[in-house]
Amino acid sequence: MSDHSISIVPRQSSYPDKNIKAQEILTWLISQDIVKPTLTDCILSSNNGYSISHGAKQVTNLPDELPFNLITNGLEIITERNVFHAGETGIDECICPNCKQNIASEDWDFLNDWAENKSDTLTCPLCKVATDIQKFSFLPVWAFSDLGFTFWNWPNFTDEFLTAFRHKLGGEILLVHTHI
Known part of the structure; x- marks a missing residue:
């Protein structure tokens, strides 16, 4: 089985006060019990991320497919300029x-x-x-920003969750599906 991710990325190269916004989004996700509040080795990166929590069942269309049983199951928050790409899918x-x-x-x-x-x-x-x-x-969709939220091995999100995320970021977002 290969890993995959969904990144939620604001459609802007340089997000103003990106670190403050990243913390605001993280606080919201923790308050909704979507991710756990402590950093762990739960993402495919040399950095740590925030593990999945039980509230995640409320934000996906396929709650039975959430990766509770996988080591790689968390949220990675990116606050540096990054190309969010499709991975092995490439670009058509x-x-x-x-x-x-x-x-x-x-x-x-x-x-x-x-x-x-x-x-x-x-x-x-x-x-x-x-x-x-x-x-x-x-x-497939690629995004270019210095702020992004990558959910490792999660199924697709509900429209309500994406609308709330869009509102929290204050503008248009892109969803990037990566397969490794």
């Missing part, structure tokens, strides 16, 4: 909002300036126009 499309061309098969150096925190734009290798990275369309 990256559509430039200017020329409408699929640039997924081009040399991916066009992502370097964003990844190195030099810019929030991508320059299309075909039309050479620089555009905010958030305006590009990626399939």
Whole structure:
């Protein structure tokens, strides 16, 4: 069995007061008994995360498929610039909002300036126009932000939970499904 994750990511490269917002979201998730309040080795990272708790049954469409029996079952909070990608699924499309061309098969150096925190734009290798990275369309969904919440091995969330998360973050979110 392979691991997978669902990341909830605000659709903005640089989230204002990201550490304060991360703590606010964590406090909310703990208060709802969705995750436990102490850090443990429950995520696929050198860092620790917050293990699943019984309230998680209220926020997923498939509560019987929650990973209570797995070691990798927690929440990872990312507060550094990160490409939230699909993992082994890769990328089928990256559509430039200017020329409408699929640039997924081009040399991916066009992502370097964003990844190195030099810019929030991508320059299309075909039309050479620089555009905010958030305006590009990626399939499967990829997200680019310095704030994200990755739930390891959890099934899909309820619409109500995602609406509440969107409200807490104060804007549009992206869901990134990763398979490793």
